[in-house]
Amino acid sequence: MNQSLTYIAIVVRDYDEAIDFYVQTLGFVLVEDRYQPEQDKRWVVVKPPGDGSASLLLARASTPHQQEYIGDQAGGRVFLFLRTDDFWRDYRSLTGKGVEFVREPKDADYGIVAVFRDLYGNLWDLVEFTDGRD
Numbered sequence: 001m002n003q004s005l006t007y008i009a010i011v012v013r014d015y016d017e018a019i020d021f022y023v024q025t026l027g028f029v030l031v032e033d034r035y036q037p038e039q040d041k042r043w044v045v046v047k048p049p050g051d052g053s054a055s056l057l058l059a060r061a062s063t064p065h066q067q068e069y070i071g072d073q074a075g076g077r078v079f080l081f082l083r084t085d086d087f088w089r090d091y092r093s094l095t096g097k098g099v100e101f102v103r104e105p106k107d108a109d110y111g112i113v114a115v116f117r118d119l120y121g122n123l124w125d126l127v128e129f130t131d132g133r134d
Contacts, residue, residue: 004053004054005053005054006053006054006055007045007054007055007056007057008054008055008056008057008080009056009057009059010056010057010058010059010073010080010122011059011060011061011066011067011069011070011073012058012059012060012061012070012120013060013061013067013070013120014060015033015042015044015058015060017119018044018058018119019033019044019046019058021118021119022046022056022058023046024097025094025097025098025099025119026048026082026094026099026118027048027049027093028046028047028048028049028056029046029047029048029049030044030045030046031045031046031047031055032044032045033045041060041062042060043057044057044058045057045058046058048082050085052083056080070120071118071120071121071122072121072122073122074122074123076123077123078115078123078124078125079122079123079124080122080124080125081124081125081127082124082125082126082127083127083128083129084126084127084128085128086128087105087111087112087113087114087126087127087128088112090126091105091114091126094116094126099116099117100116100117101114101115101116102115102116102117102123103115109131110127110129110130110131110133111127111128111129111130111131112127112128112130113125113126113127113128114126
């Protein structure tokens with residue numbers, strides 16, 4: 001059996017502001033931005049640079065119920081983990097671009113980690129693993 005996570009949907013307020021944050025601020029690559037007329041929505045996919053296979057599907061909230069979850073998709077817990085090969089390079093770059101870190105960098109038994117908020121408030125770990133895990 002060969003399975004993998006491909007897309008992780010993240011509910012956003014607006015496609016263009018989300019693309020701007022993920023591409024311009026976080027340095028992700030815009031993989032696809034295609035209008036789907038039959039559903040009057042866009043299929044927008046971004047991914048971090050590198051050889052990882054998981055991508056984010058930026059899904060604009062289309063109902064008031066969905067809007068309630070923008071920025072709180074994990075109930076206040078860290079939602080996504082951005083692995084890096086150079087923690088300090090990326091930490092400095094993100095702080096220089098105004099990204100809000102809510103937990104400062106710390107050394108852990110598995111590597112170096114800090115927690116930041118995305119533009120909607122979802123929590124992310126920026127992490128460089130040093131214990132050999134992928």
